[in-house]
Amino acid sequence: MKERELRRSMAVLPIGTVMKLTDLSARQIRYYEEQRLISPERNEGNRRMYSLSDIDVLFEISDLLSEGNNIAEVKQIFAKQKAKKARTLSINEVHAALENEFAQQGRFNNQTNALPFSQPRM
Secondary structure, eight states: OOHHHHHHTOOOEEHHHHHHHHTOOHHHHHHHHHTTSOOOEEOTTSOEEEOHHHHHHHHHHHHHHHTTOOHHHHHHHHHHHHHHHHHOOOHHHHHHHHHHHHHHHTSSTTOSSOOOTTSOOO
16 A cells, blocks of 8 residues: 555544534434445554545535436445456556466576566667
8 A cells, every 4th residue: 555545544533623624514424434435443542533535435425416316326336436447457467467377387497598577678
């Protein structure tokens, strides 16, 4: 995980702050949690703590609802987005998978002039 993504995923905001930032009620935020659209962490006192990523999701939920979607449709949209992300591999992940496959088959072990996949070929 990149450093920026790590910072955005840190759960540091209490529900009161999230309410002010998103203009949502505590009940709305808890309802979206019940619907498994967000999943805030809990601190030692069992209080919900939200990340910046959670706030982004809440803004997206609000936008989708204001466009006329209902919660079921919002869930479907999020499920499609999650499935698309799961199917998408980065070029580095593809290269690593290919290198692993070739190494297991022993194809390029003895070639001295072969470039590794992590090096762009121009």
